[in-house]
Amino acid sequence: MALGEFELIARYFQRQAAPVHPAVALGIGDDCALLQTPPGAQLAISSDMLVEGQHFFPDVDPEALGHKALAVNLSDLAACGAQPLAFTLALALPDSNVTREAWIKAFTHGLFALADAQGCTLMGGDTTRGPLNICITVFGAVPTAQGRSQALLRSGAKAGDDIWVSGTLGDARLALLVLKAQRGERSPSAQRWLQLPPEVLKLARARLERPSPRVALGLALRGIASACMDLSDGLVGDLQHILEASGCGARLLAPVLSELLATHRLNGTVLTPPERLSLALSGGDDYELLFTAPSTQRAAVMAAAVSADTPVTRIGQIEAQEGLRVVDAQGQRLAGRFASFDHFA
Structure with missing residues (x-):
């Protein structure tokens, strides 16, 4: 019997014993998650979407796909010089994957292995039925010094660099x-x-x-x-x-x-x-x-x-x-x- 949406979330995404970043005041379970920005820091936010047929082949290893879905977002935080805090996941799954628990299990294994390695907590998101589509939004922190952000930007290059x-x-x-x-x-x-x-x-x-x-x-x-x-x-x-x-x-x-x-x-x-x-x-x-x-x-x-x-x-x-x-x-x-x-x- 196919898993329902909330059973799927509870079984594979709501991790009871997983490490939670201190900045996550409230995670999965309410209408909104709550994220506490560390003192003296700015919030860095980035979103990336992976679409089957556009960003990956249908037969890609789901564990590798879980890893990459988060990795491409963490790469944006890296480019900003931001420390990862948390992320949200919006996931559209076709019927074939909703009923294929092995696929979901492998996908979340790759996703959470990288998340745990980077100290980045899944704090919410959404699941629905549709063509396979993965959208992750990451949140990171960049310190400020004397009112100025220490974020790395694209606009600072100068001749001779x-x-x-x-x-x-x-x-x-x-x-x-x-x-x-x-x-x-x-x-x-x-x-x-x-x-x-x-x-x-x-x-x-x-x-x-x-x-x-x-x-x-x-x-x-x-x-x-x-x-x-x-x-x-x-x-x-x-x-x-x-x-x-x-x-x-x-x-x-x-x-x-x-x-x-x-x-x-x-x-x-x-x-x-x-x-x-x-x-x-x-x-x-x-x-x-x-x-x-x-x-x-x-x-x-x-x-x-x-x-x-x-x-x-x-x-x-x-x-x-x-x-x-x-x-x-x-x-x-x-x-x-x-x-x-x-x-x-």
Whole structure:
């Protein structure tokens, strides 16, 4: 017999023995949850939606999906330098998943494993019947000092600042290309992606389905980074947001970017430098941090990376001249157009 809505909530989402963040004054059970903002802090809020067929394949591992649904939201808090407090979950489930308790159990296992690791409490939400759709809203705290917020924003980059990224870039996009080719998508390069070794796909797929929100690094970069955001739609497009908000331009180093795929470091990987560069620039779903900092702060950036146990790489420099330029080892601008993902393009 299928679980009803309130039975489903009670069994899988209302966790009696789970840790509760002190900021959550009232959680699941009333019409509204109550969240107490810590003294001397601002509330950071972000929402992200994952839709079947648009953001994930129907046969994705539900445990991985639970992880990613929260991870992409925590990544926004990381980009703001915010400490996670709590989150809400709005979940639309088709009949097939409502009656498939194993799916729900696996989904919540992945969701709560990450939530507990980050000290982030589920405090409410909604469930309904419909096409599989997951919408999470996260709440975090950013301290204020002398009336000024310590939040990391997109608008603080200045000419001469270094441009940095955490982790690796392009692997998630590579996994998506392979998975689409396996599903019969016809494209000029589909056969190319099908030839990649299985161990390459395994690593790339982990980056696509189980991204690591860089919360610790975001916290460590407060007071160091001049601008910051997370990489969800691709480096080219996301960096453009920082440039527009800050009123400046940038130069990116192609030789550095082409080495940033984790899968490139596996034996047997046969991606060409132009392929690696394209994946790093125009990929998406990386959920790494893209940030700028004055060149005088290089030692502080590296110290923050060590304290957060997260690798970072300097990939370019902010310039006064508007526009984005990708240059080779000799400083010559590369021809070609690089684009990022756009839901409505």
